[in-house]
Every structure is written in C-alpha cells, then in structure tokens.
Amino acid sequence: MGVEGAGLVTSTRDAHPDGATGVTLSGPPEPAPSPYRWAWYLPGLVAVGWGGYGLLTAPMGPEPVKWIIFLAVGIAAHDLLLAPIAVGAGLLLARLVPAVVRAPAQVGLIGTGIAVVAGFSLVLGRGVSADVPSALPFNYAGRVAVLVALLWVAMAGWAVVRIVRSSRISADQPE
Amino acid sequence: MVRKPASPVGPLALLHRPVPEPPSSLRRGPLREGAWRSPLRSERTATLLGMWVGVAFAVCFATGLLSHLIQNPPSWFGWPSRPVNLYRVTQGLHVISGFAAIPLLLAKLWTVYPKLFEWPPVRSLLHAIGRLSLLVLVGSAIFQLVTGVLNVARWYVVMPFFFTTAHYWTAWIAIGAILVHVGSKLAIIRIGLSEPAAAEPPAAAEPPAATEPPAAAVAGGLTRRGFLTAVAATSGVVALTTAGQTVPALSGITVFGQRDPRLGPQGLPVNKSAASAGVLETAVDPTHRIVLDGPRPQQLSLAVLRSLPQHTVRLPITCVEGWSATADWTGIRMADLLDMMGLPEDAEVTVESLQESGLYRASVLAPPHSRDPLTLLALRLNGADLHIDHGYPARLIAPNRPGVLQTKWVSRVRAL
Numbered sequence: 001m002g003v004e005g006a007g008l009v010t011s012t013r014d015a016h017p018d019g020a021t022g023v024t025l026s027g028p029p030e031p032a033p034s035p036y037r038w039a040w041y042l043p044g045l046v047a048v049g050w051g052g053y054g055l056l057t058a059p060m061g062p063e064p065v066k067w068i069i070f071l072a073v074g075i076a077a078h079d080l081l082l083a084p085i086a087v088g089a090g091l092l093l094a095r096l097v098p099a100v101v102r103a104p105a106q107v108g109l110i111g112t113g114i115a116v117v118a119g120f121s122l123v124l125g126r127g128v129s130a131d132v133p134s135a136l137p138f139n140y141a142g143r144v145a146v147l148v149a150l151l152w153v154a155m156a157g158w159a160v161v162r163i164v165r166s167s168r169i170s171a172d173q174p175e
Numbered sequence: 176m177v178r179k180p181a182s183p184v185g186p187l188a189l190l191h192r193p194v195p196e197p198p199s200s201l202r203r204g205p206l207r208e209g210a211w212r213s214p215l216r217s218e219r220t221a222t223l224l225g226m227w228v229g230v231a232f233a234v235c236f237a238t239g240l241l242s243h244l245i246q247n248p249p250s251w252f253g254w255p256s257r258p259v260n261l262y263r264v265t266q267g268l269h270v271i272s273g274f275a276a277i278p279l280l281l282a283k284l285w286t287v288y289p290k291l292f293e294w295p296p297v298r299s300l301l302h303a304i305g306r307l308s309l310l311v312l313v314g315s316a317i318f319q320l321v322t323g324v325l326n327v328a329r330w331y332v333v334m335p336f337f338f339t340t341a342h343y344w345t346a347w348i349a350i351g352a353i354l355v356h357v358g359s360k361l362a363i364i365r366i367g368l369s370e371p372a373a374a375e376p377p378a379a380a381e382p383p384a385a386t387e388p389p390a391a392a393v394a395g396g397l398t399r400r401g402f403l404t405a406v407a408a409t410s411g412v413v414a415l416t417t418a419g420q421t422v423p424a425l426s427g428i429t430v431f432g433q434r435d436p437r438l439g440p441q442g443l444p445v446n447k448s449a450a451s452a453g454v455l456e457t458a459v460d461p462t463h464r465i466v467l468d469g470p471r472p473q474q475l476s477l478a479v480l481r482s483l484p485q486h487t488v489r490l491p492i493t494c495v496e497g498w499s500a501t502a503d504w505t506g507i508r509m510a511d512l513l514d515m516m517g518l519p520e521d522a523e524v525t526v527e528s529l530q531e532s533g534l535y536r537a538s539v540l541a542p543p544h545s546r547d548p549l550t551l552l553a554l555r556l557n558g559a560d561l562h563i564d565h566g567y568p569a570r571l572i573a574p575n576r577p578g579v580l581q582t583k584w585v586s587r588v589r590a591l
Contacts, residue, residue: 037361044354051344129329
C-alpha cells in the first residue's frame with residue numbers, strides 16, 4: 001500500500017527545473033526542452049527581478065526577513081499541514097469508505113476543505129470592528145456551515161443514486 | 176519527440192555534474208518508489224490545473240496592476256472616467272478571481288506534491304537550484320492568496336508588513352515565477368495536453384477491474400475528469416459566493432465576501448469611519464469652511480455650498496477590497512468649483528480631507544475626472560445629508576475611480 005493507497009502512479013516524468021533533458025528513476029527520458037522557453041524565461045526573470053527590487057526599495061516595503069518568514073510559513077503551512085491532511089484524508093477514504101460512495105465522499109471532502117481554507121479568516125472574525133459595522137457583516141461561520149451542509153446533502157443524494165444503480169447492476173448479474 | 180542533448184562543457188559542466196546519491200536506506204515513507212499511487216495525478220491533470228491557476232493569477236495580476244496604476248499613475252498612464260463601472264468590474268474581478276484561485280492552486284499543489292519527495296533529492300547543482308527556485312513560485316503564489324484573503328477579512332495584525340506594498344511587489348514575483356515555470360515545462364505541457372483519453376482510470380461506477388491493491392483502493396473514486404470537474408465546480412462556487420459583495424443579486428448567497436452592498440449608513444457600506452479618521456468633532460464644527468486654494472482663493476461654508484447649483488448623479492463607490500455599491504449622490508459639480516477657482520480646463524487639484532494623517536487623506540483629481548460632469552463635491556447621499564461616516568459635510572465622488580481616491584470630509588481643494 002502506498003502513501004495514499006489510491007491507485008497507480010501515472011506521472012513518472014520529472015522535468016529538470018531548468019528544462020534540461022534528463023532521465024527520471026522510473027520513467028522514460030524527459031522530453032527535450034522547448035526552443036521557445038526563453039520567450040517565457042526572459043519576461044519571467046525580469047518580472048521576478050522587478051518584484052524583488054520593489055520589495056527592497058519601495059517606501060513602506062516589507063522588511064526582507066519578515067517577508068521571507070511569512071513566505072516560508074505559507075509554504076510550511078501547505079507542505080507540512082494542509083497537504084498531509086489532504087493525503088491522509090485520501091488514505092482514510094480509500095480504506096474506510098465503500099467504493100460505491102467514494103466519489104461523492106471525495107467531492108464532499110474537497111469542497112469542505114476549500115470552504116474551511118477560504119473562509120477561516122472570515123469565520124474567526126479578527127477583522128471585525130465595532131467602528132465599521134458594515135464591514136464583515138455576516139455570520140460567516142453559519143454561512144460556511146450552510147454551504148458545507150448543502151454540499152453534503154447534494155453528495156448524499158449522489159451517493160444514493162450510485163447505491164441504487166449499483167444494486168440494480170448486481171441484481172441483473174446471473175447467479 | 177525525445178532526444179538527448181549534447182553534454183555541457185566548461186563551467187556549465189559543474190552545474191550538471193551528478194552529485195552522489197544518498198544511501199538508499201534513507202529512502203523510506205513518502206520517499207519510497209511507488210509511494211504515491213493516486214491515479215488522479217497525471218501530467219494532463221497537472222497541466223490543466225496549472226493552466227487554470229495561470230489564468231486566475233493573470234487576471235488577478237492584470238487587474239491588480241491596473242488598480243495600482245490608477246492610484247499611483249505614472250506620466251504615461253491615463254485612466255478614463257467612463258464607463259463609470261469599469262473599475263468596479265476590474266477590482267471586483269480581482270478579488271473574485273483571487274478567491275476562485277484558492278481551490279485551483281491547492282489542487283495543483285496536491286497534484287505535484289509527490290515531486291517534493293523525488294529521489295534522489297538532488298541530482299546536480301543545477302537540479303538543486305531548480306528545486307529551490309520552486310520555493311519562490313509556490314511561496315509567492317501562496318503569499319498572494321493568503322495576504323489577499325487576510326485583507327478581505329481585514330485581519331492586518333497577522334501581516335508583519337504594509338499589505339498594499341508587499342502584495343503589489345510580490346505579485347510581480349509570483350507572475351514572473353509562473354512565466355519561468357511555464358517556460359521550463361513547455362515540452363511537458365505539450366505532452367500533457369496531448370495525453371490520450373485512454374489514460375483515464377476506470378470509470379467511477381465500474382467495479383474494480385483488478386485485485387491488486389492500488390486499483391482496488393481507488394475503485395469507485397473520482398476519475399481524473401471527475402476530479403477536474405469537482406475542482407472547477409468548487410472554484411465556481413467560491414467565485415459565486417464571493418461576488419455578492421459587488422453584485423447585489425448575489426449578496427444573499429455571500430459566504431466569502433467582505434460586504435453586503437446594501438448594508439451601512441444610508442444603505443451604503445463604509446470602509447473608514449469618522450471615528451477612526453479622527454474627524455468626529457471637526458467634521459460637524461459649524462465654523463468649518465472648505466478652502467478653494469487656487470488663483471481665486473475662497474472659503475465656502477456648508478450653507479454657501481448648498482446654495483450653489485446642485486446635481487444628482489448615480490455612481491458606484493468601489494473599494495480596492497473588491498466590494499462596490501451604487502448610490503445617488505447630490506452636490507456641486509467639481510468642474511463648477513474649478514471654474515470658481517479660476518483654473519483652466521486641464522488643471523489638476525489635490526482634494527484634501529479633515530483627516531490629519533493617513534495615506535489616503537488626500538487625492539489628486541486630474542482630467543478627465545476633474546472636468547467630468549459626473550464628478551461632484553457631494554453633500555447628500557440617497558436623498559439625505561451625508562452620514563458622517565460617508566464624509567459629512569462634503570466628499571468627493573467621481574466616476575470610475577477607486578474608493579480610496581474618493582476623499583471624504585473634504586477640507587481643501589488645492590490647485591497643483
């Protein structure tokens with residue numbers, strides 16, 4: 001059983017970040033780099049350089065260390081928290097959820113996870129100010145909960161349809 | 176087409192020189208070969224999600240850059256005063272596409288997450304540089320979405336920097352890193368887009384086609400197409416439930432929006448209150464006069480302002496945080512005031528606030544906005560005197576302009 005226990009590896013090519021040709025451990029040789037890559041590299045590198053210059057020189061620009069820490073925390077939050085949670089959820093789902101309702105459960109989990117990630121700062125409401133009551137006027141926790149509930153109701157309906165279809169297929173099979 | 180290039184020579188050879196592989200005993204857990212088995216991951220999936228992320232970020236970048244240029248116009252930049260709703264659309268799109276990008280980016284990162292555990296971790300110096308450069312790509316993309324969401328949630332204390340500056344300049348890094356990444360993946364993108372449909376895993380409703388663990392484990396789960404559809408649908412729902420802050424018809428289903436465009440004093444949201452601006456007393460001081468500082472300087476009381484020809488216009492107020500709302504504004508045409516000041520048609524003025532400090536205490540009003548007949552020194556909103564949080568006794572309102580430039584609690588109009 002793999003880390004996710006959910007199927008076959010289908011992507012074995014692993015490009016060199018510089019576009020150079022190479023061979024991955026288990027996959028076929030990597031494709032040759034595109035001759036047009038510099039048409040993307042040049043404006044991209046100019047934009048990155050311009051952004052870095054701006055961050056370092058702009059009035060009221062961030063302190064580099066604080067900017068880097070914030071950037072690193074974002075990466076860590078994804079790589080060490082969100083992604084493992086998603087992978088773990090996929091593993092549990094593959095092991096615990098019957099196949100016939102697995103797809104609705106997957107969509108439900110995807111939607112729930114996104115609702116939590118997109119809405120957490122609004123739900124926490126740390127930006128609410130009595131001074132400006134028209135800002136953040138909603139019960140965000142309630143609205144996120146309703147959205148997630150509607151999603152799961154829809155997924156439950158889809159699961160029922162799949163179960164009924166599956167039982168009909170089973171009934172049609174010769175004994 | 177696969178070909179093997181010529182080996183690099185000279186200093187480049189050092190970059191390409193293979194580094195020793197770590198002991199295979201270290202290759203455990205997620206580093207193991209075959210550890211990552213989800214059939215939902217493929218070059219086609221990664222390519223399509225990458226394209227969607229790219230489009231969302233491109234829209235965000237273009238609309239954000241536009242907003243920056245409007246607020247900080249270089250000499251070569253001009254911004255029209257019509258159509259009056261143009262900025263409302265672009266800035267609304269900025270925030271909506273940013274929120275819509277959240278599921279797209281997370282799905283894309285999930286798709287390529289196993290690459291974090293590729294073996295060996297480093298094949299050459301160039302490979303290491305390439306891997307480190309991905310930190311810039313991923314980090315800046317996450318940075319932009321997180322800071323954008325925090326801004327909408329008005330949760331500034333967790334950002335150890337001035338949001339506007341950091342968000343703007345990091346956007347250049349993010350869009351540049353995306354371009355570089357696309358350039359490095361062009362060949363693989365081409366393959367991903369031409370990947371045959373036969374690569375699809377078994378249909379969701381089919382029973383397991385094989386008894387080996389991976390196929391059995393995924394039976395009944397989403398197909399790649401189903402996964403992509405789910406991600407796209409999630410992105411669409413997030414967009415719809417964000418758009419209500421600028422589309423009144425959708426405000427009833429707002430989940431991720433900062434405002435209800437119908438809520439606030441006089442039925443209009445407020446972004447900065449009189450209390451936070453420190454003008455609660457000065458704004459209602461009966462001795463307050465608005466100074467017209469030009470060739471013919473004048474000081475006008477509220478009574479005098481009310482005696483001047485009044486005009487009513489229907490204009491949106493649009494916040495840089497993406498929300499907007501339309502209202503009826505009544506006041507004196509700015510063009511009339513500029514004439515009273517003895518200014519020529521092409522004159523630029525600064526409109527200053529009673530607010531004593533703050534980045535947005537003053538704004539520059541230049542043609543075409545300064546002479547547009549829809550641009551007012553507004554005294555009334557939706558048929559009543561301005562609420563103090565909306566800028567009583569007088570505020571600037573002009574078509575197709577960010578809210579931060581619609582100066583409230585006007586104290587002075589100064590010729591530049």
